[in-house]
Amino acid sequence: MDELTITPGSACQGCGAALAARLAFKALGPNTIRHGVPCCPDSATMTPRGGGGVFEGGGAALTGTWRALKAKGITDVQVVGFFGDGGTYDIGLQGISAAAERNENIWVITKDNEAYMNTGNQRSSSTPLYAMTSTTPVGSVIKGKQTGKKNIPMIFAAHHVPFVATASVGYPEDLIAKIEYGKTLTGFKMLIIQSPCPVGWRYDPAKTIEVARSAVQTGIWPLYEITDGEKFKLTYKPRELKPVTEYYKPQARFRHVTDEQLAGIQEDTTKNWEKLLKSDELGQLLI
Amino acid sequence: MVVGIRIHGRGGQGAVTASRLLATAAYYDGKFSQAIPMYGTERRGAPVTAYVRVDDVRVRERELVHTPEIVMVLDPLLSTRQTMADDMAEGGLLLLNAAYPPEEVKTGGNIRVATVNATNIALETLRRPITNTAILGAFAKAVGWPKLESIEKAIRKQFSGRIADMNVEAIKRSYDECSEVIPAPVKIAGESEAIAVGGYGVLKDVSSWRVFQPVIDMDKCTGCKNCWIYCPETAIKWTDENKPEIEWRKCKGCGICVNECPVGAIEFKRVEIKNE
Amino acid sequence: MTGNKAAATAVKLARVEVLSAFPVTPQTTITQYLSEFAANGEIKGEFVNAEGELSTQVIVQAASRAGARTFVCTSGPGQLYMHHPMHSTSSSRLPVVMATVHRGNKSMQPDHTDLMSQTWTGWIQLYCENNQEILDTHLMAYKIAEDKRVRLPVAIGYDGYVLSYTAEPVEVPSQKSVDDWLPPYEYQSILPKDYDPATGGRGFGGGGRDPQQGWITHHEALLNALPVIKEINEDFGKVFGRKYGNGLTETYKTEGAEAVMVAMGSLAGTARAAIDNLQADGKPIGLIKLKCYQPFAVEDFKEYGKKFKAIGMIDRNVCLGHGGAGYRLIRNSLYDMDERPKVLQFHAGLAGKEVRVGDFERVGEKILKAAKGDKVSQVEWV
Numbered sequence: 009m010d011e012l013t014i015t016p017g018s019a020c021q022g023c024g025a026a027l028a029a030r031l032a033f034k035a036l037g038p039n040t041i042r043h044g045v046p047c048c049p050d051s052a053t054m055t056p057r058g059g060g061g062v063f064e065g066g067g068a069a070l071t072g073t074w075r076a077l078k079a080k081g082i083t084d085v086q087v088v089g090f091f092g093d094g095g096t097y098d099i100g101l102q103g104i105s106a107a108a109e110r111n112e113n114i115w116v117i118t119k120d121n122e123a124y125m126n127t128g129n130q131r132s133s134s135t136p137l138y139a140m141t142s143t144t145p146v147g148s149v150i151k152g153k154q155t156g157k158k159n160i161p162m163i164f165a166a167h168h169v170p171f172v173a174t175a176s177v178g179y180p181e182d183l184i185a186k187i188e189y190g191k192t193l194t195g196f197k198m199l200i201i202q203s204p205c206p207v208g209w210r211y212d213p214a215k216t217i218e219v220a221r222s223a224v225q226t227g228i229w230p231l232y233e234i235t236d237g238e239k240f241k242l243t244y245k246p247r248e249l250k251p252v253t254e255y256y257k258p259q260a261r262f263r264h265v266t267d268e269q270l271a272g273i274q275e276d277t278t279k280n281w282e283k284l285l286k287s288d289e290l291g292q293l294l295i
Numbered sequence: 296m297v298v299g300i301r302i303h304g305r306g307g308q309g310a311v312t313a314s315r316l317l318a319t320a321a322y323y324d325g326k327f328s329q330a331i332p333m334y335g336t337e338r339r340g341a342p343v344t345a346y347v348r349v350d351d352v353r354v355r356e357r358e359l360v361h362t363p364e365i366v367m368v369l370d371p372l373l374s375t376r377q378t379m380a381d382d383m384a385e386g387g388l389l390l391l392n393a394a395y396p397p398e399e400v401k402t403g404g405n406i407r408v409a410t411v412n413a414t415n416i417a418l419e420t421l422r423r424p425i426t427n428t429a430i431l432g433a434f435a436k437a438v439g440w441p442k443l444e445s446i447e448k449a450i451r452k453q454f455s456g457r458i459a460d461m462n463v464e465a466i467k468r469s470y471d472e473c474s475e476v477i478p479a480p481v482k483i484a485g486e487s488e489a490i491a492v493g494g495y496g497v498l499k500d501v502s503s504w505r506v507f508q509p510v511i512d513m514d515k516c517t518g519c520k521n522c523w524i525y526c527p528e529t530a531i532k533w534t535d536e537n538k539p540e541i542e543w544r545k546c547k548g549c550g551i552c553v554n555e556c557p558v559g560a561i562e563f564k565r566v567e568i569k570n571e
Numbered sequence: 572m573t574g575n576k577a578a579a580t581a582v583k584l585a586r587v588e589v590l591s592a593f594p595v596t597p598q599t600t601i602t603q604y605l606s607e608f609a610a611n612g613e614i615k616g617e618f619v620n621a622e623g624e625l626s627t628q629v630i631v632q633a634a635s636r637a638g639a640r641t642f643v644c645t646s647g648p649g650q651l652y653m654h655h656p657m658h659s660t661s662s663s664r665l666p667v668v669m670a671t672v673h674r675g676n677k678s679m680q681p682d683h684t685d686l687m688s689q690t691w692t693g694w695i696q697l698y699c700e701n702n703q704e705i706l707d708t709h710l711m712a713y714k715i716a717e718d719k720r721v722r723l724p725v726a727i728g729y730d731g732y733v734l735s736y737t738a739e740p741v742e743v744p745s746q747k748s749v750d751d752w753l754p755p756y757e758y759q760s761i762l763p764k765d766y767d768p769a770t771g772g773r774g775f776g777g778g779g780r781d782p783q784q785g786w787i788t789h790h791e792a793l794l795n796a797l798p799v800i801k802e803i804n805e806d807f808g809k810v811f812g813r814k815y816g817n818g819l820t821e822t823y824k825t826e827g828a829e830a831v832m833v834a835m836g837s838l839a840g841t842a843r844a845a846i847d848n849l850q851a852d853g854k855p856i857g858l859i860k861l862k863c864y865q866p867f868a869v870e871d872f873k874e875y876g877k878k879f880k881a882i883g884m885i886d887r888n889v890c891l892g893h894g895g896a897g898y899r900l901i902r903n904s905l906y907d908m909d910e911r912p913k914v915l916q917f918h919a920g921l922a923g924k925e926v927r928v929g930d931f932e933r934v935g936e937k938i939l940k941a942a943k944g945d946k947v948s949q950v951e952w953v
């Protein structure tokens with residue numbers, strides 16, 4: 009597997025998203041056309057670019073490329089959108105949902121750093137509950153984001169597309185395996201990669217992998233895959249979850265979160281994990 | 296009389312904040328001022344230049360400062376480069392973040408120079424290499440204005456609580472530790488090279504980003520490949536001897552490999568800057 | 572205070588009730604300042620961090636219709652993306668106020684393409700030279716937009732980076748003085764209990780049999796806004812001690828000048844410095860600052876046409892395949908005069924290209940040459 013990102017890129021030191029790009033394109037291989045929409049880091053790859061990067065148009069741009077290839081009888085190329093959470097969860101959601109419903113033969117890979125980092129850390133609908141961003145600051149009246157993170161993988165599972173999965177830069181083998189499996193499928197494929205951002209999440213850049221791993225080990229970011237909107241598999245199953253405080257404490261974006269609030273998060277996380285465990289046992293997604 | 300100031304730094308060192316603090320402090324001194332930042336997207340390590348104009352009357356023009364009377368450099372590696380003195384006014388002042396005295400400054404020209412070890416001050420007062428306030432005190436000393444109280448007031452307007460206190464300590468120390476201002480020891484300007492410290496997209500060499508750098512102890516290394524797989528910049532190559540090797544132009548000094556080595560074979564060492 | 576902080580501060584002072592924004596460089600920090608105000612309880616309004624610019628415009632449109640004082644802000648690509656609903660905001664005659672922090676479509680750096688591309692949506696467009704003017708213009712914009720004789724949305728354009736991120740002293744009026752000057756927005760209720768099915772609520776759309784009526788009404792409303800903008804500028808000056816020419820255009824050192832250059836936005840500041848230098852050298856040239864671009868101050872320019880032998884328009888834009896936006900309007904204004912001055916076109920500062928005092932001096936000399944009757948090229952890219 010060759011390295012396909014052109015490095016060094018413009019990302020900050022210890023950028024999780026840059027690692028997500030590196031791992032994803034390594035696994036996708038050279039026979040790939042990449043679409044990007046505005047986001048950071050603007051990881052360049054040795055694969056061709058498919059379009060002009062209209063922020064609101066990710067799903068449509070992928071559709072256009074895939075349909076042109078199809079019209080020409082070319083079906084072995086991976087048509088890949090590598091977007092930020094802003095591009096997938098927010099401004100581009102409508103177009104991506106439409107592409108999923110049409111079951112376009114494309115990939116939507118999202119490096120999820122849980123805010124709009126390119127413009128300086130503003131909240132997105134992927135920003136978790138209570139997190140401090142520049143548009144959800146910690147003030148004297150309101151402290152951090154007041155709503156939770158949008159559950160995008162489950163929304164796309166409900167589109168009944170061939171493949172939806174989560175991944176983490178803390179688990180490279182899992183990430184790569186999911187892309188390799190997805191490459192064998194025809195139709196719409198989505199991969200959401202949690203990609204810690206030391207600048208926005210406010211932790212020491214050396215800890216990017218540690219933070220990513222702890223999200224998985226605490227059940228905050230479970231690793232799973234859903235095929236055809238039904239078949240469910242947890243791809244990482246610790247015997248016991250670590251307490252969520254292990255994930256929250258090192259990140260200064262959560263510094264103001266109270267113990268009471270943490271207890272609430274713990275409760276929700278455990279509940280969600282138990283549901284996923286049950287789905288995993290059945291091999292069938294329970295909603 | 297209008298005074299033009301140019302500030303060089305990299306994203307994360309606070310050059311833009313420095314320009315605003317300086318403009319605000321000058322305003323508290325009773326001057327009119329304007330702080331103009333120049334940057335693309337706000338990425339760490341990306342090049343940042345900011346300009347300040349200080350005048351006795353309200354500033355109207357909007358062009359950048361093209362022949363600065365004062366240039367202030369926040370980054371120690373940039374401080375060794377002749378480019379910093381480009382287009383300076385005759386007899387202008389070049390204030391560098393450097394660990395050596397002004398007598399050892401190699402930047403040439405008909406200019407005056409002063410140095411302060413802002414990185415050290417920042418690491419000791421803020422515990423991070425954010426050098427903006429750690430050089431502003433030296434500015435006040437070397438230039439003779441703004442008043443230290445004005446900078447402190449500007450800092451307390453920008454920051455609050457403990458952060459403000461730490462920054463105030465940084466300016467005070469920097470004021471005290473600033474060197475003498477002397478005529479540049481080298482009279483003739485050397486060759487000035489364009490400097491790519493950062494940018495958008497693909498870069499050639501990010502060596503200048505490192506404040507600390509990973510040093511691998513090959514005897515301890517078990518060849519587990521952790522450092523290799525987790526490096527975001529593919530800066531770690533895998534050798535035929537089944538060992539990691541760092542490609543220095545790609546390494547940003549993030550410390551991920553240091554943190555992820557299971558046997559502690561990688562040490563994170565402060566980079567020494569050679570003044571050549 | 573940066574230009575973006577000045578805008579956010581004005582919005583706070585105006586007691587805006589519904590705000591919506593989506594981040595985009597170089598507008599972003601307005602959103603951040605407003606978020607901080609909201610988090611600290613300094614603004615009571617509803618702040619919607621929407622999922623994209625299209626929604627931000629629709630949110631304030633609907634909120635304005637429901638009677639709220641509103642604010643929205645954007646730059647470059649975001650401005651282009653919200654084009655569609657901008658039409659219905661203005662044709663519904665809703666007094667939305669919007670800040671456009673200019674970003675060129677071909678770079679992060681500013682030119683006026685983003686806002687000028689919206690010309691056909693029929694908003695009032697006001698441009699600002701410095702950060703004080705940004706704050707003041709936002710306050711005036713609410714008064715203009717909500718004036719019963721106007722009832723139109725107002726867009727305030729100012730250059731990204733050059734103003735948005737540049738810090739300079741700004742005088743902030745007291746909350747009380749703003750409250751006294753800017754009364755709450757008076758609107759027509761859309762509540763079910765007040766609804767009159769006979770009129771269908773407010774209807775500025777078609778009306779009557781003429782399908783063009785909507786356009787006619789909207790166009791006339793813009794033209795009728797001209798004297799109101801002047802009046803509100805005068806009044807602002809009386810109360811706050813600062814005004815901007817006659818509200819539409821401003822002359823600078825035009826006394827005894829034979830020719831003038833016309834500049835918009837932050838370029839006007841640099842142009843002033845050039846005019847000072849030129850006049851110090853005995854060169855008879857002055858400056859006209861074009862503040863209100865839409866509606867266009869045709870009458871002002873007719874007057875200038877009588878006074879000056881040559882006018883040079885400096886456009887930070889190009890309507891591709893047509894030419895500069897300001898230039899075409901100025902020439903159009905002068906066509907019916909018996910004796911017309913020379914009108915020259917300069918394109919400058921597109922994609923954020925820096926324009927220096929020296930550039931303006933050169934421009935000034937060329938305009939003076941034209942005034943003397945020398946032959947010079949008609950169009951120049953500075």
Ligand SMILES: Cc1ncc(C[n+]2csc(CCOP(=O)(O)OP(=O)(O)O)c2C)c(N)n1
Nearest residue numbers: 046047048063092093094095124125126595
């Ligand atoms: C229509 C439009 N609106 C806004 C922007 C400004 N913009 C560029 S990137 C970005 C945020 C991207 O956030 P995300 O997708 O999460 O990617 P990240 O930067 O976090 O990697 C925004 C708001 C734009 N380019 N186009």
Ligand code: SF4
Nearest residue numbers: 019020023048125205
């Ligand atoms: S801001 Fe965050 S996501 Fe963006 S380049 Fe820096 S570390 Fe990566």
Ligand code: SF4
Nearest residue numbers: 526546547549550552
């Ligand atoms: S310090 Fe960071 S960039 Fe350098 S080799 Fe280690 S992981 Fe790679």
Ligand code: SF4
Nearest residue numbers: 516517519520522556
């Ligand atoms: S992580 Fe440590 S042990 Fe493993 S290959 Fe790298 S240096 Fe060697």
Ligand SMILES: [Mg+2]
Nearest residue numbers: 092093123125
């Ligand atoms: Mg993001």
